Amino acid sequence: xxxxxxxxxxxxxxxSVADRTKDxxxxxxxxSPEQAIEEAxxxxxxxxxxxxxxxxVEIDIPAFIGLLAxxxxxxxxxxxxxxxxxxAICGRVCPQETQCEQECILGKKGEPVAIGYLxxxxxxxxxxxGVKPPPSVSSQGKKVAxxxxxxxxxxxxxxLAKMGYAVTIFEALHAPGGVLVYGIPEFxxxxxxxxxxxxxxxxxxxxxxxxxxVGKTITLDDLRDEGFAAFFVGTGAGLPSFLxxxxxxxNGIYSANEFLTxxxxxxxxxxxxxxxxxxxxxxxxxxxxxxxxxDSARTAIRLGAEEVCLVYRRTKKxxxxxxEEVERAEEEGVNCIxxxxxxxxxxxxxxxxxGIECIQMExxxxxxxxxxxxxxxxxxxxxxxxxxxxxxxxxxxNPVFLDSVPGLKLNRxxxxxxxxxxxxxxxPGVFAGGDIVTGAATVISAMGAGKKSARAIARYLQNxx
Amino acid sequence: MVTILQKxxxxxxxxxxxVAAPRVAKKAQPGQFVVLRIDQKGxxxxxxxxxxxxxxxxxxxxxxxVGKSTFMLGELKEGDQIxxxxxxxxxxxxEKNFGQVVCVGGGVGIAxxxxxxxxxxxxxxxxxxxxxxxxxNLLFWEEEMKTVSDELWVATDDGSYGERGxxxxxLERILEKNSIDLVxxxxxxxxxxxxxxxxxxxxxxxxxxxxxxxxxxxGMCGCCRVTVGxxxxxxxxxxxxxxxxxxxxxxxxxxxxxxxxEEKRALEEWELKKAxxxxxxxxx
Ligand SMILES: Cc1cc2nc3c(=O)[nH]c(=O)nc-3n(C[C@H](O)[C@H](O)[C@H](O)COP(=O)(O)OP(=O)(O)OC[C@H]3O[C@@H](n4cnc5c(N)ncnc54)[C@H](O)[C@@H]3O)c2cc1C
Ligand code: FES
Numbered sequence: 001x002x003x004x005x006x007x008x009x010x011x012x013x014x015x016s017v018a019d020r021t022k023d024x025x026x027x028x029x030x031x032s033p034e035q036a037i038e039e040a041x042x043x044x045x046x047x048x049x050x051x052x053x054x055x056x057v058e059i060d061i062p063a064f065i066g067l068l069a070x071x072x073x074x075x076x077x078x079x080x081x082x083x084x085x086x087x088a089i090c091g092r093v094c095p096q097e098t099q100c101e102q103e104c105i106l107g108k109k110g111e112p113v114a115i116g117y118l119x120x121x122x123x124x125x126x127x128x129x130g131v132k133p134p135p136s137v138s139s140q141g142k143k144v145a146x147x148x149x150x151x152x153x154x155x156x157x158x159x160l161a162k163m164g165y166a167v168t169i170f171e172a173l174h175a176p177g178g179v180l181v182y183g184i185p186e187f188x189x190x191x192x193x194x195x196x197x198x199x200x201x202x203x204x205x206x207x208x209x210x211x212x213x214v215g216k217t218i219t220l221d222d223l224r225d226e227g228f229a230a231f232f233v234g235t236g237a238g239l240p241s242f243l244x245x246x247x248x249x250x251n252g253i254y255s256a257n258e259f260l261t262x263x264x265x266x267x268x269x270x271x272x273x274x275x276x277x278x279x280x281x282x283x284x285x286x287x288x289x290x291x292x293x294x295d296s297a298r299t300a301i302r303l304g305a306e307e308v309c310l311v312y313r314r315t316k317k318x319x320x321x322x323x324e325e326v327e328r329a330e331e332e333g334v335n336c337i338x339x340x341x342x343x344x345x346x347x348x349x350x351x352x353x354x355g356i357e358c359i360q361m362e363x364x365x366x367x368x369x370x371x372x373x374x375x376x377x378x379x380x381x382x383x384x385x386x387x388x389x390x391x392x393x394x395x396x397x398n399p400v401f402l403d404s405v406p407g408l409k410l411n412r413x414x415x416x417x418x419x420x421x422x423x424x425x426x427x428p429g430v431f432a433g434g435d436i437v438t439g440a441a442t443v444i445s446a447m448g449a450g451k452k453s454a455r456a457i458a459r460y461l462q463n464x465x
Numbered sequence: 466m467v468t469i470l471q472k473x474x475x476x477x478x479x480x481x482x483x484v485a486a487p488r489v490a491k492k493a494q495p496g497q498f499v500v501l502r503i504d505q506k507g508x509x510x511x512x513x514x515x516x517x518x519x520x521x522x523x524x525x526x527x528x529x530x531v532g533k534s535t536f537m538l539g540e541l542k543e544g545d546q547i548x549x550x551x552x553x554x555x556x557x558x559x560e561k562n563f564g565q566v567v568c569v570g571g572g573v574g575i576a577x578x579x580x581x582x583x584x585x586x587x588x589x590x591x592x593x594x595x596x597x598x599x600x601x602n603l604l605f606w607e608e609e610m611k612t613v614s615d616e617l618w619v620a621t622d623d624g625s626y627g628e629r630g631x632x633x634x635x636l637e638r639i640l641e642k643n644s645i646d647l648v649x650x651x652x653x654x655x656x657x658x659x660x661x662x663x664x665x666x667x668x669x670x671x672x673x674x675x676x677x678x679x680x681x682x683x684g685m686c687g688c689c690r691v692t693v694g695x696x697x698x699x700x701x702x703x704x705x706x707x708x709x710x711x712x713x714x715x716x717x718x719x720x721x722x723x724x725x726x727e728e729k730r731a732l733e734e735w736e737l738k739k740a741x742x743x744x745x746x747x748x749x
Binding site for chain 2: 172182216218239240244249254257261273275398399
């Protein structure tokens with residue numbers, strides 16, 4: 001066992017707080033080749049690797065790390081790509097600490113192998129070399145329509161194309177990528193990387209039709225008439241939730257989706273060079289404690305807010321955001337106001353937000369989610385003066401597509417009911433996966449669902465011959 | 466990308482474009498809208514579908530030049546392309562025979578009222594239309610409106626054409642003398658508010674088509690939220706047509722002003738840049 005095993009993982013080189021909060025460029029800079037190879041050598045190469053079980057797409061983690069440790073970078077990335085066609089994205093945004101790395105044996109005594117950093121390193125290495133176009137495959141002569149170009153749709157499309165199916169992705173927005181382009185900020189996931197991954201999927205022969213809202217511009221039946229024999233629905237959980245409190249339509253109150261879409265997809269941080277504006281006040285409050293809230297708060301800092309606070313009704317321990325993201329946000333100056341819940345918004349005579357009336361909370365017994373239920377403390381109301389509010393309390397299923405497909409069975413939360421192994425829905429030939437099935441989840445679980453459905457769609461098409 | 470097949474100047478501030486968008490045309494229904502983007506750096510702007518031709522695969526849009534984006538759109542010529550063009554979005558207006566209906570179009574709202582009047586006429590309604598503008602030179606489509614109306618009334622604020630005053634005074638006269646089953650109004654927020662206040666007095670059902678600021682136009686951002694009957698609605702998916710008696714017009718008006726400063730700045734910088742470019746060419 002090499003001695004290096006007992007050392008900790010390398011520290012990810014990153015930009016200083018003072019430097020990074022001035023712009024939207026990426027914060028972590030990636031490992032050097034020496035760091036990456038040294039870290040790869042820490043892997044114990046377990047015979048029964050647990051890390052693989054922690055990976056929703058079952059990348060052969062020890063195999064790629066072994067190749068990397070030997071300096072065989074091309075083979076290492078090829079190994080990842082057998083299972084994961086979007087490694088540059090996953091290496092950046094996956095919550096490895098609760099997936100593969102959580103299972104790593106080294107983590108029991110010391111620090112687990114930095115699997116995520118290594119994945120990112122190899123993907124970036126490959127991009128710098130120029131991604132090799134995959135070998136072309138013989139055509140199966142069947143058309144598949146994929147609805148939505150988020151990670152679920154892109155993965156499903158890519159896998160089907162590799163099997164020789166003619167795939168067209170229909171995307172409602174003017175850019176492909178789903179949450180990867182409209183939600184996750186540039187400083188965590190550069191859009192050029194998403195674009196390259198999309199280009200790779202296109203190089204597999206996948207057609208991409210943008211600005212097509214399925215259910216409005218075209219229906220499932222129209223697509224059937226156009227010769228599509230099977231469908232994958234990956235429309236995500238794009239409907240923003242609000243608190244439904246008095247005053248929520250005051251000027252200066254954004255949903256996280258609107259705030260992030262303006263900034264990311266529409267590049268409002270470069271207004272007026274880009275035409276879409278965004279309004280950022282001196283004091284900004286972000287309501288919520290998840291990753292979306294952290295992204296919003298860190299975006300607000302970069303847009304020039306003087307004070308940014310997070311308003312969260314439980315404590316930091318219960319925050320659903322990744323610990324790393326909470327830490328980054330706090331380093332950048334975000335102030336967490338915990339055990340606090342908004343009750344109403346206050347505005348001025350012109351309809352602009354001036355403050356949030358909040359109530360203090362205490363934690364009671366655990367609820368269904370296992371987290372302790374927050375209970376308001378009577379008489380503890382107070383006002384936080386605020387110029388801009390971002391409501392980041394979650395998303396639901398967007399009804400536009402769902403309403404257009406009578407007979408598509410939904411679950412009691414309004415998401416599509418589908419077989420967890422195949423993605424098959426109540427309509428033959430229609431498969432679904434990603435956030436539109438699970439509710440807001442992760443990039444990698446959406447990709448995993450896209451993969452499973454690709455296999456199931458291929459089986460379905462073979463059987464229906 | 467869609468191509469502009471035809472362009473017409475309707476008034477000094479209002480332009481019409483017919484674009485080739487077969488998929489949108491095939492599905493378009495009166496009351497729906499599109500969202501377009503002029504170029505890579507453009508914002509997404511919603512515009513009501515003023516007309517469509519399924520066979521030709523064309524969609525007609527009419528817009529008033531009010532900010533940088535609409536001025537830029539107005540500079541495009543026949544044969545030019547619009548970068549992104551998505552639709553039809555929103556819910557169409559209910560097409561049925563209500564009986565006797567009044568269609569009110571104010572300013573650039575004349576364009577979106579036209580397909581609604583046409584659809585209602587085709588359903589066998591008796592259609593009385595009222596169109597109005599600040600001044601005669603801002604009026605358009607009087608002839609078009611005539612062809613889809615049994616009666617047409619015209620008002621201008623300054624009296625330079627038709628009756629002097631607001632569309633509401635004509636509407637009030639009509640409501641006084643006739644039994645009206647439905648009023649449909651499209652135009653500036655104040656106009657739709659005044660119409661709704663008036664028709665409430667007569668208890669005449671009233672539909673208005675709202676035009677809040679939008680981003681995606683597909684229910685993803687909530688930017689277009691309005692209060693209707695005390696409930697929060699997303700105009701782009703739940704509307705744009707709502708019961709005028711239930712809409713909180715004051716809130717809508719406040720929300721339309723969110724980016725006034727930014728819009729002004731964008732327009733000024735664009736005009737400055739254009740002036741510089743022109744003087745550059747002039748001196749060459
Ligand atoms: C701000 C933010 C930060 C996040 N950070 C992380 C993170 O760090 N790590 C992580 O793992 N996960 C993160 N997530 C969650 C993750 O992004 C999602 O779980 C994942 O993107 C879901 O993928 P999807 O393919 O199911 O849907 P989406 O990515 O939502 O894509 C759906 C696509 O379908 C399109 N669409 C919808 N309706 C239609 C229609 N009718 N016709 C055509 N197209 C349609 C949409 O426009 C969209 O492009 C984050 C989410 C947000 C919002
Ligand atoms: S414009 Fe985004 S939800 Fe209506």
